[in-house]
Structures are given as C-alpha cells and as structure tokens.
Amino acid sequence: MSDALAGAAPQHVVASEEAAAAASGPVPLGVEVEVTGNAEVDALIERLGDADALPTESHIEVYEDVHRGLRDTLTALDARPGPLAPAHSPHQPHHPHDDRS
Secondary structure, three states, X not given: OOHHHHOOOOHHHHHHHHHHHHHXXXXXXXXXXXXXXXXXXXXXXXXXXXXXXXXXXXXXXXXXXXHHHHHXXXXXXXXXXXXXXXXXXXXXXXXXXXXXX
C-alpha cells in the first residue's frame, strides 16, 4: 500500500458519508450576521438565509437577487443629490487654477 493511500478513507465509507449528507438535506451554516443599520441592506442580507432551505443548485437565484439588490442600493447612493456647488458671480469668471489673491 502506498503512503498516499494510507490515510485515505475506504471508498465505501466516503460513499456512505455522501449518501447520509444527501439524505439529511441542506444544513444551515449558522453564520452570524450583524445589522448594518440600513434597512434595505439588512433585508437583502437576511434574504441570503433563504438559501439554507434550498438545494445547492437553487442558491444562485438567491445570490443573484441579493447581488442585484445591493448593486441597486449602491447605485442609488451615487444618484442622491449632494450639496450644491458654490455659485459664481457672472461678473467674476471662475478660473480653477488661479490662486492669486
């Protein structure tokens, strides 16, 4: 027997462990999530928990939905109006590189 195979589990043990895991269904990871304080983001992060009850092949739908929501939330932050730029007098043209007093 080679050293590479000495620590490996027998094939029938691996197969029976995989069958037991498949029969028991998905198991939540139990990841603790902190509240961000942003209701939209918190709702999206909570939505990730929906994947716990779904088979692995359905996780992508949840992940894509959450990703889309987070992207939209970030985009909305960029679209919010900020403070207005100071108005320049029409009699005094603005020269951005003129540092003279």
